[in-house]
Amino acid sequence: MVFGPMRHKKYTFLIERILYAIRIKVSRFLELFGFTILTVGRRGFDKTSIRVARAQPGRRRAVFEAFKAGSVNPHKYFTIDHNIPAGIDHQKEALTWLIAEAVSLNRTPILFPPLFLSNHNYGKKVHTRWDKYIDVTNITATQRGRSIRLNVPAQEEIPNFCNLSVARVSGEDRVMVSDNQEYDIIIRENRSGLKIPSVHDIIKIEVNFSPSSGVVCHYESVSQKLKRYNCIHVRRTDKLEALEQHPDLVRETGKAAVLETVSQLLSKNIPIYIMTDEKDKHYFDMLRKDYTVYQYFDFPELKNIVENESPDNFFLYEIEKLIFKNAKIKIYTFKDPMGKPRLSLSQSVGWT
DSSP states (O other): OOOOHHHHHHHHHHHHHHHHHHHHHHHHHHHTTTEEEEEEEETTOSOEEEEEEEOOOOOHHHHHHHHHHTSOEEEEEEEEEOOOOBOHHHHHHHHHHHHHHHHHTTEEEOBOOOOBOGGGTTTOOOOOOGGGTBOTTOEEEEETTEEEEEOOOBGGGSTTGGGSEEEEEOTTOOOOHHHHHHOSEEEEEOSSOOOOHHHHTTOOOEEEOOBOHHHHHHHHHHHHHHOSOEEEEEOOGGGGGOTTTOTTHHHHTSHHHHHHHHHHHSOTTSOEEEEEOOOOTTTTGGGTTTSOEEOGGGSHHHHHHHSSSSOOHHHHHHHHHHHHHTOSSEEBSSBOTTOOOOOBSOSSBOOO
16 A cells, blocks of 8 residues: 555654654663663764663762863763754743753753744744854853853864764653763753753753844844833734633733723833734834834834845844843733733733
8 A cells, every 4th residue: 555645654653653652661661670771873873772771870970060160071962852843932941951951961062953933933934043042152051059151062063073972862761870971972852842840850050041242233223222211022913812821812912901001001201112923013003192112113123134035033032032121111911920020911921
């Protein structure tokens, strides 16, 4: 029987899911007896092998060595196998967990290429590098008040990368001390890139990013024109469809509600910058009667980022986050998920 491409893809996916589920169950069984499973091999060679390794406790010594030295081991590397496109906040969270785990192993983290979802960018794909959005030479990792500064390379920047020995660790398996000492590169299979509680809950390392020089340059250009300003973040589009999470968002971000909130909270003497994913450029015209209102398209340096043949809405978003951060008064779309007090348009919780 000959299967069409879609049916073949479907069955391949199902087989992969079944094999992965079997591996997880076998791995859990072996952990009961103090063992774990590793896929090992050498870069540049297709041949790999499965190895059962005896578990060894903890990684406290590796973390201690990294923070004591003020840097991670430059000859040992860690990264993740991550292949799910998403927005930049999701991608940065994945990068955060990658770096935190790398530092916990006293290894140099390797950047994965950012995998951006095209529907956050006018349906256009973005092929770029992390250094467009963040300063990859100035990432900090902090534990118990002690910090180290990291210069995080991309794969192509690592010498003789194809000749380094590799151990692949499946999603929820722990990296063993012996393997951390033996292999040049450790790759964790983590499709979403997000937190794996059984792995990451024990890692108490905070990771902080600084904006890239390009982001800072654009922000400074805009802020010099705005001078003293307030800012509102109005998240609509995709969130309007999430009725279970945000049942009243249509009304709360509607024109009348936004005008009412702004009238109660913001002075008419200070300009307002509106950060939003609302596509209608005239949606906030009701504010312009009493307020001086700015959006990205009022600044040529921002407008040119997205209104061209190769838009990069993720770059604009990073600049606007810096504009929002430095506003005199900030109004979020949602209440803080952690319960911290902040001004918001909606009574439901969310990160923006």
